[in-house]
Amino acid sequence: MTASFGSRLRTALDAYGPLCVGIDPHAALLEQWGLNQDAAGLRSFGLAVVEAAAGRVGVVKPQVAFFERFGSTGIAALEDVMAAARAAGLIVLADAKRGDIGSTMAGYASAWLEPGSPLESDAVTLSPYLGPESLRETITTAVRADKGVFVLAATSNPEAASLQTARTVDVAAAEEQTVAQRVARDVTWANGSLAFEGGLGPVGLVIGATVDREEVGLGDDVLTGTPSSLPGSAPRVRNPRI
Numbered sequence: 001m002t003a004s005f006g007s008r009l010r011t012a013l014d015a016y017g018p019l020c021v022g023i024d025p026h027a028a029l030l031e032q033w034g035l036n037q038d039a040a041g042l043r044s045f046g047l048a049v050v051e052a053a054a055g056r057v058g059v060v061k062p063q064v065a066f067f068e069r070f071g072s073t074g075i076a077a078l079e080d081v082m083a084a085a086r087a088a089g090l091i092v093l094a095d096a097k098r099g100d101i102g103s104t105m106a107g108y109a110s111a112w113l114e115p116g117s118p119l120e121s122d123a124v125t126l127s128p129y130l131g132p133e134s135l136r137e138t139i140t141t142a143v144r145a146d147k148g149v150f151v152l153a154a155t156s157n158p159e160a161a162s163l164q165t166a167r168t169v170d171v172a173a174a175e176e177q178t179v180a181q182r183v184a185r186d187v188t189w190a191n192g193s194l195a196f197e198g199g200l201g202p203v204g205l206v207i208g209a210t211v212d213r214e215e216v217g218l219g220d221d222v223l224t225g226t227p228s229s230l231p232g233s234a235p236r237v238r239n240p241r242i
Helices: 005-016 027-032 039-053 064-068 071-087 102-113 132-144 158-164 179-191
Strands: 020-023 059-062 091-098 123-126 148-154 167-170 175-178 203-207 227-229 235-237
Touching: 005 091, 005 148, 020 039, 027 039, 039 059, 039 071, 059 071, 064 071, 064 091, 071 091, 091 102, 091 148, 102 123, 102 132, 123 132, 132 148, 132 179, 148 158, 148 179, 148 227, 158 179, 167 179, 175 179, 179 203
Parallel strands: 020 059, 059 091, 091 123, 123 148, 148 203, 203 227
Antiparallel strands: 167 175, 227 235
């Protein structure tokens, strides 16, 4: 039986610490490495990063956009890089930031989270800003496949601040929350009681490393037991008890 995503992530963090290595083959970096600006250059870059990361860190995060820019050949390179990373025992977090509704999200879930898919990863980043409920089926798919998702909650780009810190009222709870806090509470339902047991669930959050967590309403009371991916660091757990 496959271990749950949260269990695999916890094992990786315990073994290698919180560092996550990004695989971001942007044009300037390929040039610095003396690699061609094509799919072959992407593949060489990605496989070199995988080789360097294996046995040293637990998680790698390929940025899908840098592969997509070369069309089908770039996607083929991404498939090779992710397959190599998973074969090397690394947890692969595909930074795809998918977000849509209905059958479209079902398609994304099949592409990134279904076992045996050419783009199979261990987890994928999702955008909740078409409504957190639009992610429910994808989260359910992740749980059933022992995969994970990381949902954008509070990003570090300046233009996002006014939206993500806006205040909204939860009518049922008669409580005012920031949009980021509402997103966090609406998408982490699948983590269940794991947060209270010190474990990690399948739903994590993306929080910009420069974001003031208290300002956006993402204190330890919200994040306890929930994996968090901070650009520039790694998925980790915010738990005051450990």
